Amino acid sequence: HFDRLVERGGVKRTLGRTGWDASDIVAKIIFWAVLLFSAQLAFGVFGPNPISDLLTRVIAFLPALLVAGLILVVAAAIAAGVKEILGAALSGVSYGQWLARGASVGVLLLGLFAALSHLQIAPAIVNGLFYAILAIVAGSAIVAIGGGGIQPMRNVWERTITRVSEEAPRLRGEAEEAAAKAKKRAEELQRQGEDEFRRAA
Numbered sequence: 666h667f668d669r670l671v672e673r674g675g676v677k678r679t680l681g682r683t684g685w686d687a688s689d690i691v692a693k694i695i696f697w698a699v700l701l702f703s704a705q706l707a708f709g710v711f712g713p714n715p716i717s718d719l720l721t722r723v724i725a726f727l728p729a730l731l732v733a734g735l736i737l738v739v740a741a742a743i744a745a746g747v748k749e750i751l752g753a754a755l756s757g758v759s760y761g762q763w764l765a766r767g768a769s770v771g772v773l774l775l776g777l778f779a780a781l782s783h784l785q786i787a788p789a790i791v792n793g794l795f796y797a798i799l800a801i802v803a804g805s806a807i808v809a810i811g812g813g814g815i816q817p818m819r820n821v822w823e824r825t826i827t828r829v830s831e832e833a834p835r836l837r838g839e840a841e842e843a844a845a846k847a848k849k850r851a852e853e854l855q856r857q858g859e860d861e862f863r864r865a866a
Contacts, residue, residue: 698727733780740776744769774798 705720748769755761781791 694731698724701727729784733784736780736783737776740773740779744772744776747772 701720701724705717708714708717748765751765751768752762755764778791778795
């Protein structure tokens with residue numbers, strides 16, 4: 666059921682243009698892995714040699730490659746889920762779909778960086794790009810808040826605090842009323858229990 670798992674992440678839709686299925690790609694990878702193992706055993710008969718050492722290094726790299734592929738598949742599935750959830754939750758606003766797509770792309774980028782980091786491919790460049798993207802996002806947020814977002818945020822907080830302070834007495838009264846009802850009900854149950862105990866005695 667690997668195709669079904671991949672379909673949730675939208676990878677199958679992307680592979681549909683190439684004529685390949687995800688299960689076909691996995692089968693090819695397993696085929697070449699078995700072939701490499703067989704070649705390594707065959708060249709190992711001649712003792713230590715450069716070709717056998719090269720095959721050993723390639724085979725040692727295969728598990729990391731498979732894990733990186735799984736990371737990408739899982740990240741694609743999570744990104745698709747995030748896009749659907751945010752798209753449905755923010756369907757009432759005009760920019761809801763853009764936010765959903767942005768969050769989906771962000772999850773995919775995190776998965777891509779995690780896969781590249783696991784493969785140890787140009788770690789300095791990958792880490793530099795990741796920190797650069799984080800710096801851009803943080804800098805944009807700082808500029809947006811400092812350049813005109815402080816006053817709107819302050820207004821939102823003031824409205825929220827005012828609403829809470831206005832509703833606090835009502836909530837307190839409801840809580841006291843509920844506590845009084847619960848106490849009264851407990852006393853009634855206690856009296857009923859005592860009456861039943863006297864009748865039984």
